[in-house]
Amino acid sequence: MTTKGKVVIITGASSGIGEATAKLLAKKGAKLVLAARRESKLIKLVDEIKADSGEAVYFVTDVTKEEDNQNLVAFAKKTYGKIDVIFLNAGIMPSSPLSALKVKEWNEMIDINIKGVLNGIAAVLPLFIEQKSGHVITTSSVAGLKAYPGSAVYGATKWAVRDLMEVLRIESAQEGTNIRTATIYPAAIHTELLDTITDEETAKGMTALYKQHGISPDRVASIVAYAIDQPADVNVSEFTVGPTSQPW
Template identity: 65%
Template sequence: MNHIENKVVIITGASSGIGEATAYKLAEAGAKLVLGARREEKLKAIADSINGKGGAAVYRVTDVVNPSDSKALVQLALDSFGKVDAIFLNAGLMPNSPFAALETDNWNAMVDVNIKGVLNGIAAVLPTFIAQKSGHVLATSSVAGLKAYPGAGVYCGTKWAVKAIMESLRMESAQAGTNIRTATIYPAAVQSELVDHITDSATSGSYRKLYDTYEIPAERVASVVAFALNQPDDTNISEFTIGPTTQPW
């Protein structure tokens, strides 16, 4: 049974990688998409492609660091489609480096996007989900949210935070009887633009080699998102770890 058809799903970080692949996957299943990211040209191209094939997609330039942007994205969903069923908090940064490199600007950027961006999305959608006593919050963490890696301490910290935030949200929602489900996804080497933003040269080289060796298409994660969204209302699958069969992550 298709539980995705006609669901209104918001996706952040929707202009590339996992977010883009998920938009296409859910559109094929009949979902109505609300896409947010910082690059308007890419968002427009994705929305145009979905709409051109008979789907339904709208977009808004969104910086998840700004709470007002997340609120506006939720409002766009309500204005365009009359409801919100799910939000996929997928925007993220991974400019890794050793602590000794003191790339403090990158530390702060990761905290702002990877943690505060998730919290801003939750804050924006929660009043609607609580009022309707249903909703699904999905978020992209990382295998770095399950274990620690040298050279990735801050990134790991932000992704561990996502794990804790999402699990607490699930438990609180169950206790309150608001029926809000959560799904946290922990990808290993999956095709994305994450590696492109690593400025530390030694770290960049090692990650590029890792991803070139192992990475699997972003569509693999999109399929997991679709699987989570396709569960009946009484069933919550809260965590998914996904990566290449050949990668010893």
């Protein structure tokens, strides 16, 4: 298993896909640096991982703040001496029709879903370039592959991540820095994303959809582990994942 001994940063680690991925990678022998805004949840997760003989530390991080991302990467490097993987997983999904004009929520999605990814890349890229290795993994969405009514701005942020990651992969190959990328496009996965929806009709429809089709975030965690486990000369750059029963 190539995961063993690798240093992995996970943002959005306090719940959902981030939490599930942390637990799985810890079992595979990774050294984890867990990042999120909610310190109490990070403490609990680190304690659980250590109780199961895993290795993890945490760093309270707001991905919308450039300095927080820089400090996170510096902390990881100081703690473990290197960084092999960064999983940029933090995101929100307060979906609504454009006509609802929830402009504040649009800006929050842009700040977290796009700028949060950019800030993470900016923080870790100098190190990855210097060491001529590294792996950037992001959580996009099936809404980053096709258009869904009610998800215009959310989808736009996830389309942006898709393009950003594809260009990062191409440029790293051209520049000879050997940086691997993987973008994950989940469909209905049980996380806290639904909790961010304030539009009543959208929340009602999405809740019904997830109740009927949603699957465990463990399923996505296994894909992250698969991507990391590939040999250094293999880059599997995109994964679309969702419930077998969901016609996404």
